[in-house]
Amino acid sequence: MSAREQILQRLRQRHGGEIAVPETDFSVIADREWSAAEKLDRFQKMIESVHGEVHRVSEEDWLDTLADILQSRSARNLLVPLKHAIGRTIRDADRPDMPELLGYDTAIEHWLPKLFNDVDAAITSTRGAIAETGSLILWPNADEPRLMSLVPPIHIAVLEADQIFATFHEAIALQRWASGMPTNALLISGPSKTADIEQTLAYGVHGPKELIVIVIGAE
Template identity: 70%
Template sequence: MSARDSILQRLRNRSGGELSVPECDFSVLQRPVSSVAERIEQFQKTIESVHGEVHSCTRDSWVAQLADILSARDARCLLVPGAHEIGRRLRESEQDDLPELLIYDEPIESWQPHLFNNVDASITSTRGGIAETGSLILWPTPDEPRLMSLVPPIHIAVLEASELYATFHEAMQAQIWASGMPTNALLVSGPSKTADIEQTLAYGVHGPKELIVLVIE
């Protein structure tokens, strides 16, 4: 008998039989049915309470709104996905007031100094959002590495209103997370913040100073 089997056998003997897993009751996590408009309102209220910024857009207007947002901040460049529809739309756009568009298409060893010192803003897609906590769900990919959302001073996230869920549990169920997840998943709730120094909350210390969400309705 292996050490593992021996330990399990002792546990069975102590409990008087086979170990059983209790049934899970997730009813406490259920929320009343809400409309998309109600979820957007709750999401915006929650994320803005921690210094996030939300802009409602349409599929035709978001590029122009993005250009205005970046122009107001004097952003010189924007890091975009290489293959994702967001990156393609920006590169093919005739919007002439967009900043220089960059693509994260080389190893981090050669790209790191430029990423940390010269990139003003980045834009990423999202896998959805959570209205209750004002959180964005990001699943990094080779096309959108996690450093795109963690390093530049301004992180802009594009969120489809139809993918805004009431709770984290609802998001996991609707997207069938149990069938497979990436090696790294991110929940982003506002710009970076810390209370390490004298327990005083400070924003933008270890990552983006601004989080701007474009909600596509």
């Protein structure tokens, strides 16, 4: 008998048989009867409370907003996904008011020096957002590796307004996370921040100094 089986046997004997698993009540985290407008308002309020920035735009205007954001920060370049529709849309627009567009056209190992030293901003898609905590959901992949959202000084995230969920529980249930998840799943709630031993909170010490969310379909 293995050590694990011995431990389980002792537990069963102590409790007089099989251990009963109590029913789980998720109502305390699941019952959030918020409308779409309320979810958007709460998400914006929560993420702005930790120095995030939110822009509500239409499908037709989001590229104009993106160009304005980059120009206002004098960004020299923008790292975009090569395959995702967001990256293709930006490239196909071929706008003169956009900075130089960069992409992972070689292995990430060869990109690291440029990524850490020369990239001003990066734009990524999102899988959704959580209104209760003001968090973005990202599922990184080869086209949008997690370093895109964790390294450049400015992280711009594109969020569809109809993909804002009331709670984390609602997100994983409606998007069926149990059927399969990536190696990495990121929950991002504002730009980078840290605290010293005196509990003084500082923003932008490492990682993105700015988190900017473009919410499409929420004009």
